[in-house]
Amino acid sequence: MTEDIRAAVAAERRDQAELLSGLTGEQWQAPSLCEGWTVKHVVAHTTLPFRSSGTRVLLEILKSAGRFNHASDRMARKDALLPASDLLNSLKNNIDHPWTPPGGGPAGALAHEVIHGLDITVALGLDRRVPLDRLRVVLGAMKPANVRYFGADLGGKRLEATDLDWTFGEGEPVRGLAQDLLLLVCGRTLPAGRLS
Numbered sequence: 001m002t003e004d005i006r007a008a009v010a011a012e013r014r015d016q017a018e019l020l021s022g023l024t025g026e027q028w029q030a031p032s033l034c035e036g037w038t039v040k041h042v043v044a045h046t047t048l049p050f051r052s053s054g055t056r057v058l059l060e061i062l063k064s065a066g067r068f069n070h071a072s073d074r075m076a077r078k079d080a081l082l083p084a085s086d087l088l089n090s091l092k093n094n095i096d097h098p099w100t101p102p103g104g105g106p107a108g109a110l111a112h113e114v115i116h117g118l119d120i121t122v123a124l125g126l127d128r129r130v131p132l133d134r135l136r137v138v139l140g141a142m143k144p145a146n147v148r149y150f151g152a153d154l155g156g157k158r159l160e161a162t163d164l165d166w167t168f169g170e171g172e173p174v175r176g177l178a179q180d181l182l183l184l185v186c187g188r189t190l191p192a193g194r195l196s
Contacts, residue, residue, distance in 0.1 A: 005106040008134050010095050012113040017092045019121065019128060028084045033119040033188045037076060040087065044079035045072060046116045047090040049099035051079070111138045115186055118179055122190065132164050135178045139166050142185050150187035159184065 020043065032042045048057070052075070064070035079087075101108040114130055115138070121128040139161075147154055156171035161178040168185065176184075176195040183190055 002106055005110055005137055006096075006098075008137060009106060009110045009113055012110065012117065012130070012134060013091060013095045015128075016113065016117050016120075017088065017095070019117075019126070020088050020091065023084075023124075025084070027124055030124060032123045033183065033190075034116075036073075037119075038080070039120050039124065040084060041076045041080045042116050042119050043084075043087045043091070044082065045076040046113065047087050047094070048072075048075055048079065050090050050094040050097055107137055107141045110134060111141060114138050114179075115182065118183055119188065122180075122183065122188075122194075125191075129177075130179050132178065135182065136164065136166075139168075139178060139182060142168060142182070147185055150185065152185055152187040154185070 023039065028040045028043075029038050031037075032039050034042055034045075037045070057071070057075070060071040060075055061068055064074065099109060100106055101112055104111070114134055117128075118130065120126075154169050157169050157174050158171050159166075159168040159181045160173050160175045161167070161181055162175050164178050166178055166181075168181070174181070174184070174195055180190055180194045184195070
């Protein structure tokens with residue numbers, strides 16, 4: 001199972017590298033679904049593990065008094081000053097990199113790639129569908145703690161995917177593509193008309 005998930009991580013990175021290779025300079029500077037981040041900030045964030053030592057990350061977290069999100073934002077803003085081609089090459093050269101988020105394992109790495117990939121494609125209005133086998137792994141790992149972490153307000157809502165067998169929560173049904181519901185769990189604001 002672990003090897004299958006690692007293969008899915010590599011496939012997701014490969015797909016994203018291909019997509020990013022076709023973006024214009026304007027698209028790299030466009031807003032993503034991550035509040036306050038452009039597409040370039042998101043790619044700087046997702047490629048950070050390939051470009052930075054654990055020591056740098058630890059020092060940045062210490063500078064931020066243990067607040068990982070604060071440190072992550074600062075590192076993304078600094079690294080987004082790199083040329084887009086450098087960030088893209090970092091992704092292309094690390095398709096099979098074994099990085100996993102602390103405590104997240106390979107499924108956490110897949111979630112990281114999928115969610116941030118959607119932060120880019122949905123914001124840019126690109127019609128990319130994440131393969132359902134990858135979404136099943138990511139959605140299967142979603143728990144109420146994830147909702148709390150992302151600050152999503154899903155009280156009184158039951159999320160129902162229209163393209164695979166997945167539900168989350170209790171209450172009034174909210175239906176949509178699994179990838180859009182995943183973004184909802186992660187506290188993202190979706191463009192109008194994507195959910196019913």
